[in-house]
Amino acid sequence: MLRKFVARLLITAAIALAAWLVYRALRRHSFDEIMSSLAQIPMGHLLAGIGFVFLSYFCLTFFDTLAVRYVGRELAYPRIAIASFTSLSIGHNVGGAALSSGAIRYRFYSRWGLSVEEVAEIILFCGVTVGLGLATLAGLCGLIMPAGVARITGFSKTGVLLLGTACLLASIGYVLLAHFFQGSLRVFRWSFELPTSRIAAGQVIVGTANFLCVSACLHQLLRAFGSPSFLDTATAYVGANVTAIVSHVPGGIGVLEATIAFLLGSSASIGALIAFRAIYFFLPLPLGLISLSVAEFVVHRGGGRSPASNAKT
Incomplete structure (x- = not known):
């Protein structure tokens, strides 16, 4: 009886958390604003945007897949995908991703036999993958369209080319370092075990693909307003x-709107950003909370036994 009560309490708490998170994010915009913004977007663009959201979260599952392989573990992909989606759909809204999504990752991976150190390595690995994706996409934008990037950022064209080259060299250098240098890389007080060159290249690919999908989603919505x-x-x-990550604002609320409206120079983009937040942040959030609630319920119904025996080293 006590276990059933605890399980029900966790589900109730998860639902309450979902309601609070949605309220906190939505209070900046009225329901009429959101519906008006969505109504201005052609259905084809809206569906395409939602499709790119799903592709983004699909790419994110490979962050964890590579990370699990990096720590020398073998887990079935469906398990990794559930842990990844659940942690990130909640972490994106809560903010402080390393702590919020990291705590949820630990809830899942510890049940499957991974140690605290291995989960910490997975969290760090995924953080590095995010950085590689941002750097690579920034480099590509700078080298392919330096004039446009210079106009948006205010840098000189030469400065954009240099920055773009530096970003791409950083990503390429990471892969080369992983290929030629086997062992731990020490940066100040932190020590980082380099992955194999194949895993490092995979990080660059999936990291960039994820941000391409997110950008494509936003682009579909912005096209309705410009x-x-x-x-x-x-x-x-x-x-x-980058600004949202540095600020640690939950879900980048306010930061994303202000930065993109400033960079794109159009107040009309706010309507697209409201719609973007609705489908990229709010749409996955209830699904992630349901996934977490079900996982907690199953564990408690089973007496708290961990399926660690199914995790193979």
């Missing part, structure tokens, strides 16, 4: 995302 190019949108999103 005609920005995809690279303009990607550049603005990369800049906004």
